[in-house]
Structures are given as C-alpha cells and as structure tokens.
Amino acid sequence: xxxxxxxxxxxxxxxxxxxxxxxxxxxxxxxxxxxxxxxxxxxxxxxxxxxxxxxxxxxxxxxxxxxxxxxxxxxxxxxxxxxxxxxxxxxxxxxxxxxxxxxxxxxxxxxxxxxxxxxxxxxxxxxxxxxxxxxxxxxxxxxxxxxxxxxxxxxxxxxxxxxxxxxxxxxxxxxxxxxxxxxxxxxxxxxxxxxxxxxxxxxxxxxxxxxxxxxxxxxxxxxxxxxxxxxxxxxxxxxxxxxxxxxxxxxxxxxxxxxxxxxxxxxxxxxxxxxxxxxxxxxxxxxx
Amino acid sequence: xxxxxxxxxxxxxxxxxxxxxxxxxxxxxxxxxxxxxxxxxxxxxxxxxxxxxxxxxxxxxxxxxxxxxxxxxxxxxxxxxxxxxxxxxxxxxxxxxxxxxxxxxxxxxxxxxxxxxxxxxxxxxxxxxxxxxxxxxxxxxxxxxxxxxxxxxxxxxxxxxxxxxxxxxxxxxxxxxxxxxxxxxxxxxxxxxxxxxxxxxxxxxxxxxxxxxxxxxxxxxxxxxxxxxxxxxxxxxxxxxxxxxxxxxxxxxxxxxxxxxxxxxxxxxxxxxxxxxxxxxxxx
Numbered sequence: 001x002x003x004x005x006x007x008x009x010x011x012x013x014x015x016x017x018x019x020x021x022x023x024x025x026x027x028x029x030x031x032x033x034x035x036x037x038x039x040x041x042x043x044x045x046x047x048x049x050x051x052x053x054x055x056x057x058x059x060x061x062x063x064x065x066x067x068x069x070x071x072x073x074x075x076x077x078x079x080x081x082x083x084x085x086x087x088x089x090x091x092x093x094x095x096x097x098x099x100x101x102x103x104x105x106x107x108x109x110x111x112x113x114x115x116x117x118x119x120x121x122x123x124x125x126x127x128x129x130x131x132x133x134x135x136x137x138x139x140x141x142x143x144x145x146x147x148x149x150x151x152x153x154x155x156x157x158x159x160x161x162x163x164x165x166x167x168x169x170x171x172x173x174x175x176x177x178x179x180x181x182x183x184x185x186x187x188x189x190x191x192x193x194x195x196x197x198x199x200x201x202x203x204x205x206x207x208x209x210x211x212x213x214x215x216x217x218x219x220x221x222x223x224x225x226x227x228x229x230x231x232x233x234x235x236x237x238x239x240x241x242x243x244x245x246x247x248x249x250x251x252x253x254x255x256x257x258x259x260x261x262x263x264x265x266x267x268x269x270x271x272x273x274x275x276x277x278x279x280x281x282x283x284x285x286x287x288x
Numbered sequence: 289x290x291x292x293x294x295x296x297x298x299x300x301x302x303x304x305x306x307x308x309x310x311x312x313x314x315x316x317x318x319x320x321x322x323x324x325x326x327x328x329x330x331x332x333x334x335x336x337x338x339x340x341x342x343x344x345x346x347x348x349x350x351x352x353x354x355x356x357x358x359x360x361x362x363x364x365x366x367x368x369x370x371x372x373x374x375x376x377x378x379x380x381x382x383x384x385x386x387x388x389x390x391x392x393x394x395x396x397x398x399x400x401x402x403x404x405x406x407x408x409x410x411x412x413x414x415x416x417x418x419x420x421x422x423x424x425x426x427x428x429x430x431x432x433x434x435x436x437x438x439x440x441x442x443x444x445x446x447x448x449x450x451x452x453x454x455x456x457x458x459x460x461x462x463x464x465x466x467x468x469x470x471x472x473x474x475x476x477x478x479x480x481x482x483x484x485x486x487x488x489x490x491x492x493x494x495x496x497x498x499x500x501x502x503x504x505x506x507x508x509x510x511x512x513x514x515x516x517x518x519x520x521x522x523x524x525x526x527x528x529x530x531x532x533x534x535x536x537x538x539x540x541x542x543x544x545x546x547x548x549x550x551x552x553x554x555x556x557x558x559x560x561x562x563x564x565x566x567x568x569x570x571x572x
Contacts, residue, residue: 234533241543245522245526247550250548252547256540256544259539262536263537
C-alpha cells in the first residue's frame with residue numbers, strides 16, 4: 001500500500017520503519033529534516049510538507065506530540081487529499097479533540113481514525129504495540145494491514161474518539177499502576193524489607209502485572225532512563241482529568257496520581273521515566 | 289463619575305446599586321436586556337457604546353472567554369473606551385487570560401485591573417467584599433473610591449494577573465474548608481451525634497471559621513439553596529488546577545476536592561450551594 005507517515009520521533013521512526021519492512025511504499029515528512037534521514041536511507045520517499053506527503057497516497061498516518069500539532073498536520077493532509085483518503089492519527093490527544101478533527105476532515109472528504117498506541121519505544125521497535133482504533137469500519141479495514149506491521153494487539157474500539165478514550169483509560173491504569181508499585185516498594189523499604197524479594201513474591205499472586213514485572217525491575221535497578229517520560233504521562237493524565245472535569249466524573253485515584261506526576265515535572269524530573277515517581281516518594285518520606 | 293457596569297447577576301446587581309447610590313451616573317449593558325430592569329441606569333446597546341460613555345467600567349461575568357468577548361470582541365469595550373480610561377474586571381478568570389486582556393487593552397492606552405472579589409452575594413449586598421487587585425498601583429488609587437463603595441478590604445497584590453492568583457488561592461482554601469466541614473458533619477451524623485451541637489462547639493475553638501459558620505449552618509439545616517452556585521466553584525477549580533499544572537506545583541488536596549466537585553456536578557447539584565458536598569459524601 002502507498003502510505004504517508006508524518007512525525008518521526010522516538011515512536012514514529014520505528015513505526016515507519018516497520019511499514020517499510022512490511023513491504024509498503026512509504027512517503028515521510030517530519031518538521032526536522034534530520035529526523036527524515038534514517039527513513040530515506042531505508043528506502044522511504046521524502047516530502048516537503050503534510051500536503052505533499054499526502055498527495056497520491058491511500059493512507060496517511062501521523063504520530064506527533066499534542067492536539068494542536070495533529071490539527072495542523074491534518075489541515076495540510078486535507079489540502080493534499082483525494083476523495084476517499086483514510087487519515088489515521090496515532091498520537092495521544094483528548095477524545096474531544098480527536099472527534100473534532102474527525103468532523104473537520106469529513107467535510108474535506110477524508111475518513112479520519114484515531115488510533116493511539118501503548119507499548120512504548122520498545123513496542124514500536126519490535127512491532128508489538130497495542131493499537132486502539134476509533135472510527136468507521138471502512139477506515140479500520142483500510143488501515144488494518146498497516147496496523148499489523150506496527151502492532152500485535154489491534155482493536156477497533158468504536159466510533160471516532162473511542163480509541164483515545166481507550167488510551168486515556170490505559171493511562172489511568174498504567175499511571176496508578178506505576179505509583180502503586182512505587183508505593184509498595186517504598187513501604188517495604190521503610191519496613192526494612194528487601195524490595196526485590198517482595199517483588200518476587202508478589203509476581204506469583206493477584207498483584208502480578210507487567211508493570212510490577214518490568215517497571216518494578218527497573219525501579220530495583222534504579223534505572224530511570226525513559227522509556228516513557230514522566231512529563232508525557234503527566235500530559236496524558238491531564239487529558240483524563242480535563243475530560244473528567246467536563247463530564248462530571250469523580251476520579252479520586254487519577255487525581256492523586258496526576259498530582260504526583262505534576263510534582264515530578266515541577267521538580268525537574270520531567271525528562272526521566274515515570275517510574276522516577278519512586279524517587280519522589282522516597283524524598284517525601286525521608287528515605288533518600 | 290460616569291461608571292459602566294456589565295454583569296448584573298447575583299453579585300453584579302447589588303454592586304452596581306452601591307455605585308449608583310454613591311452618586312455615580314451608571315451605564316449598563318446586558319446580554320439579556322431584561323436583567324437591567326429596575327436599575328436606575330442608562331442601558332447601552334453594546335459594550336463598545338458603554339465604553340465610549342464611561343471613564344471607568346466594571347465587569348463581573350463568568351468565564352475567561354466571556355470577559356475576552358466583552359472586552360476584546362466585535363463591538364467590545366476596546367472599540368469604545370478612551371485612552372486612560374479604566375476597566376475593572378471583578379470576574380474570576382485565569383491569571384493568564386487577565387494578563388492577555390490587559391496587554392491588548394494596554395496597546396490602546398486603556399488601563400485594566402483584575403479585581404476579583406470574595407464574600408459572596410451577601411458580601412456584595414452588605415458592601416463588605418474582599419477585593420484583590422492586580423495591575424498598576426496608581427490606577428488602583430484612581431479607582432479606589434469606587435471600590436470602597438463595594439468592599440472593606442482592598443489589597444493591591446501586584447501586577448496584572450496577581451489579583452486572579454490571589455483569588456485562586458482564596459478558592460482553594462475556601463472550598464477545601466467546605467469539604468472539611470462536610471466530612472466533619474458527615475462523620476458526626478454517622479456516629480449518631482447531633483451535627484448542630486458539634487458545629488456549635490467547634491465555633492468556639494481552633495476550627496472556627498467563616499466557612500464553618502455559613503456553610504456548616506446550611507449543612508445542619510439541610511438548606512442547599514445557593515448562595516454561590518457550586519458550578520462556579522467547579523469552574524474555579526478547573527482554573528486552579530490548570531495554574532498548578534503550569535507551575536508544576538503539586539496540589540494533592542485541591543485535586544482531591546475537585547473530584548468531589550465533579551461528583552457534585554454529575555449528581556445534578558451544580559446550581560445548588562457548595563454545601564451540597566455533604567450530599568456527595570452521603571452517596572458513598
């Protein structure tokens with residue numbers, strides 16, 4: 001398939017590479033020309049902007065930072081689009097913003113789908129991302145071969161915005177999950193108990209989770225390199241909290257967790273992995 | 289003095305009346321002209337026209353977007369107000385928005401003060417509002433005689449936006465105190481103890497507060513008619529949390545209280561008094 005890919009950051013670059021590996025013809029564009037080079041070297045075609053990248057392709061995929069970036073890219077896509085184009089945004093943005101972009105693009109004859117991912121850089125490189133799609137059946141059918149090059153667990157969650165709702169739900173679970181493991185470790189340490197033994201014991205029971213296994217191990221190793229930067233988790237939880245405010249939804253756990261991430265960003269830990277919340281807990285309880 | 293007033297709600301109307309009674313010639317504009325009925329004031333056809341006719345204009349309306357539209361939008365104040373005239377915005381809006389509006393007006397030589405108030409409808413009626421002003425100190429001195437018609441405590445906090453920061457701090461403390469009072473009343477009731485007696489006893493000790501007096505009384509009497517509508521506190525908490533996020537300052541208690549306010553909204557009590565936080569607790 002002829003696919004345009006826009007946004008070649010930590011996630012976008014390996015995702016576009018996996019499309020090339022899957023035998024697709026890929027046109028790329030990124031704001032910084034340097035980000036495009038590895039893709040050009042691997043056989044992709046370069047474009048001068050979103051409109052040009054879109055021109056002549058059946059499917060456009062974007063992977064950028066935030067809702068205003070997606071809206072800007074998609075305005076370009078609409079200019080370059082032929083009728084029947086499917087545009088898929090895989091960034092994490094607010095469900096309401098995704099729905100609005102869908103409405104705007106429908107007016108230009110473009111079928112828009114939100115399809116945020118979970119699995120991080122590791123999953124992007126390995127092609128094992130979880131992909132949560134929201135939009136029409138036709139758009140999902142069109143994008144599915146591309147999704148299968150990038151991810152393993154590909155789910156069509158529902159109508160436009162539904163993918164972002166699932167992703168927000170994912171961030172609730174992972175945000176609180178990371179904090180829960182960090183609190184359990186802080187609790188063990190303050191009680192003078194070996195946290196690695198606690199992790200080992202818990203892995204066999206109902207507290208088992210990927211977060212306890214993977215993030216927990218990185219906490220034990222005190223390896224706070226991202227991974228998933230805490231400022232990004234804070235941004236995602238802000239989407240959750242804003243949506244909860246607008247809908248009238250009581251989310252006490254998410255609210256408390258969001259404040260921990262807010263504190264991390266404010267105290268200079270924003271560029272570290274979100275598991276660095278362990279360090280914040282230790283600082284608050286005098287465990288440094 | 290020729291004084292304009294926009295926003296004739298539960299707060300604005302008594303404030304406008306105080307200015308009129310102090311001998312000022314009043315001009316008003318209202319989205320719904322009927323809300324100006326019975327006010328001894330000249331009704332203007334647009335904020336711009338009102339701006340043309342006044343030396344000082346007061347606004348007290350709901351959201352950042354509303355203030356922006358009235359001040360800067362088409363037929364807005366900016367199109368009518370003369371250089372060196374003053375806009376006193378008593379609304380509770382985001383500090384960022386206040387700074388932005390002040391800068392735009394400043395390009396035309398129009399002064400602005402952000403001057404949000406605390407004290408509720410009763411404070412507006414009694415002219416006992418606390419007024420927290422952000423903007424140029426000399427401009428504040430020019431309008432101080434007008435503000436003195438509305439409130440007793442008028443404090444210059446700092447430059448534009450500073451008044452709104454102070455108001456955000458006010459809301460954090462006040463609504464958290466309402467939640468604390470609600471939780472205490474709930475615990476007393478669930479323990480089979482008379483809430484009225486608890487409140488009476490607390491009023492003499494270290495937990496005494498205006499919130500406990502006023503909101504606690506409403507909780508005891510189960511009188512949930514607003515006062516200040518809870519939806520406005522819910523709106524304000526959105527502003528506070530946004531400001532905390534932009535500053536990277538953790539506000540765990542505020543965030544937790546905000547969730548109780550979200551629940552209150554979901555349960556349909558947004559137009560009732562914030563004392564309804566008690567009813568949220570009773571649902572759990």
